[in-house]
Amino acid sequence: MKLSHPLVTVLFALSLFSCHERANENDLYNIKATVPEKFNIAKMQLVVINTSINKKDSTMSILYGNKLAYGQLKQGISSIKSGELLALVSWKQQADIHWFGANIPGKLLSVEYVRANSTGNGAEYEKLLAPALKEDANTTDSLQREAFILSQRPSVMP
Amino acid sequence: MKKKIFITIIILVVAFLCLQTVHPALSNPPVTAEITAPENVKAVLKKACYDCHSNQTNLRWYDQIAPVYWQVIKDVKDGRKALNFSEWNKLQKPDQQAKFWEALNQVIAGAMPLPGYTAVHPDTKLTATDIQVLKQYLMSNIKVAHYNPSIDSAANKQFKSWSMDSLKVKQVPTALNGIAFIPGYKNWQVITASERFDNGTMRLILGNPIAIKAIHDHNISPWPDGSAFAKVAFAQNEDSKGNISTGEFKQVEFMIKDAEKYPSTKGWGFARFKTPKMVPYGKTALFATECINCHRPEEKTDFVFTQPIKLNQ
Numbered sequence: 496m497k498l499s500h501p502l503v504t505v506l507f508a509l510s511l512f513s514c515h516e517r518a519n520e521n522d523l524y525n526i527k528a529t530v531p532e533k534f535n536i537a538k539m540q541l542v543v544i545n546t547s548i549n550k551k552d553s554t555m556s557i558l559y560g561n562k563l564a565y566g567q568l569k570q571g572i573s574s575i576k577s578g579e580l581l582a583l584v585s586w587k588q589q590a591d592i593h594w595f596g597a598n599i600p601g602k603l604l605s606v607e608y609v610r611a612n613s614t615g616n617g618a619e620y621e622k623l624l625a626p627a628l629k630e631d632a633n634t635t636d637s638l639q640r641e642a643f644i645l646s647q648r649p650s651v652m653p
Numbered sequence: 654m655k656k657k658i659f660i661t662i663i664i665l666v667v668a669f670l671c672l673q674t675v676h677p678a679l680s681n682p683p684v685t686a687e688i689t690a691p692e693n694v695k696a697v698l699k700k701a702c703y704d705c706h707s708n709q710t711n712l713r714w715y716d717q718i719a720p721v722y723w724q725v726i727k728d729v730k731d732g733r734k735a736l737n738f739s740e741w742n743k744l745q746k747p748d749q750q751a752k753f754w755e756a757l758n759q760v761i762a763g764a765m766p767l768p769g770y771t772a773v774h775p776d777t778k779l780t781a782t783d784i785q786v787l788k789q790y791l792m793s794n795i796k797v798a799h800y801n802p803s804i805d806s807a808a809n810k811q812f813k814s815w816s817m818d819s820l821k822v823k824q825v826p827t828a829l830n831g832i833a834f835i836p837g838y839k840n841w842q843v844i845t846a847s848e849r850f851d852n853g854t855m856r857l858i859l860g861n862p863i864a865i866k867a868i869h870d871h872n873i874s875p876w877p878d879g880s881a882f883a884k885v886a887f888a889q890n891e892d893s894k895g896n897i898s899t900g901e902f903k904q905v906e907f908m909i910k911d912a913e914k915y916p917s918t919k920g921w922g923f924a925r926f927k928t929p930k931m932v933p934y935g936k937t938a939l940f941a942t943e944c945i946n947c948h949r950p951e952e953k954t955d956f957v958f959t960q961p962i963k964l965n966q
């Protein structure tokens with residue numbers, strides 16, 4: 496046997512009695528994916544509707560909506576009703592350091608809203624960009640994005 | 654004085670020799686269904702895992718000295734029960750995949766091989782290259798999801814029956830450890846989402862109001878009693894444009910914190926309900942040992958894998 500064996504064993508035994516390693520903020524939370532407080536889920540009374548991935552862009556999203564919007568999507572209705580509000584939060588994906596085989600949300604990219612417009616007979620689209628959630632001036636694909644969000648199928652949760 | 658020391662030594666030697674008479678046998682049962690894998694993968698498994706996770710245990714002379722020997726016997730017995738590469742093909746294919754990914758994650762987390770074992774057998778430690786070999790092997794086995802009309806229509810069918818309320822669980826099922834299904838989980842807030850490319854699923858992780866408050870208050874180390882999570886798993890469903898969304902509902906898993914009630918599983922109550930019928934997972938109440946064994950490397954974060962996203966909710 497090598498001389499190092501008993502020494503290693505003793506060190507290992509000692510390590511068992513040492514304090515537990517303390518978790519820091521970065522161990523506990525996914526800090527990178529933080530969404531600014533401005534996106535107020537409680538105030539807007541939003542519930543989670545589904546999650547989706549775009550492999551091409553390596554992004555990941557969670558769709559939220561108020562109860563009215565959730566009910567409409569659950570019935571497969573893609574036209575908007577007065578009072579409806581949907582919010583799609585998107586992140587760049589990152590590898591999950593706790594599980595080789597998983598990807599989780601990384602850097603926040605945007606929050607997109609689809610809501611009934613003031614006249615109540617159509618939809619209004621707005622895209623806010625991370626980090627400060629400032630309105631995106633580029634509106635070229637708004638109609639496409641609006642249709643994409645309104646066509647989402649809620650996750651089945653029996 | 655000298656005589657006393659001499660007698661003490663004699664007593665100790667006799668006691669040590671007596672210990673050696675308690676020597677339960679450790680046999681190597683026949684290898685009936687050994688894993689088939691590329692040579693380089695198998696070489697890593699043989700070097701680092703086979704002593705406890707196969708029927709080809711190789712005991713060194715110093716492993717056979719009591720009382721160390723008794724611990725060795727226990728480790729081998731526990732090891733074979735949890736994962737046995739000599740009886741690998743008795744498992745269903747998806748279970749083999751799940752076991753292998755879990756094993757590799759235990760290695761990456763430093764939980765396996767057992768630190769006490771590598772301290773005495775340093776040659777069994779996995780090198781960075783060994784880990785890379787295992788990673789590449791698993792990645793080469795991944796089936797990439799593509800748009801599949803039949804998967805999509807099955808998901809749509811399940812969605813329709815759910816949206817018409819016909820998937821409601823009529824009687825609340827209970828797992829074998831006494832934890833009942835919590836129908837209200839779907840009203841909880843989301844903590845994070847994840848993509849699991851190891852098994853082609855995607856997940857929403859939800860938290861009950863106590864858990865959400867704890868996240869908000871920075872009070873999750875440890876998580877307070879009463880915190881509960883629901884991890885909801887779905888098949889990945891790719892549409893014709895390459896967007897992947899939640900397809901068929903697969904299962905919901907619960908973790909409920911109660912330090913006094915669940916001391917044997919580190920203060921967490923575990924339960925898993927499969928398919929929309931919510932069939933409880935496990936053959937005996939001991940299924941929760943499987944859960945905590947996988948979660949054990951996450952001690953630093955109170956045995957929780959999920960890192961919550963900070964959200965104003």
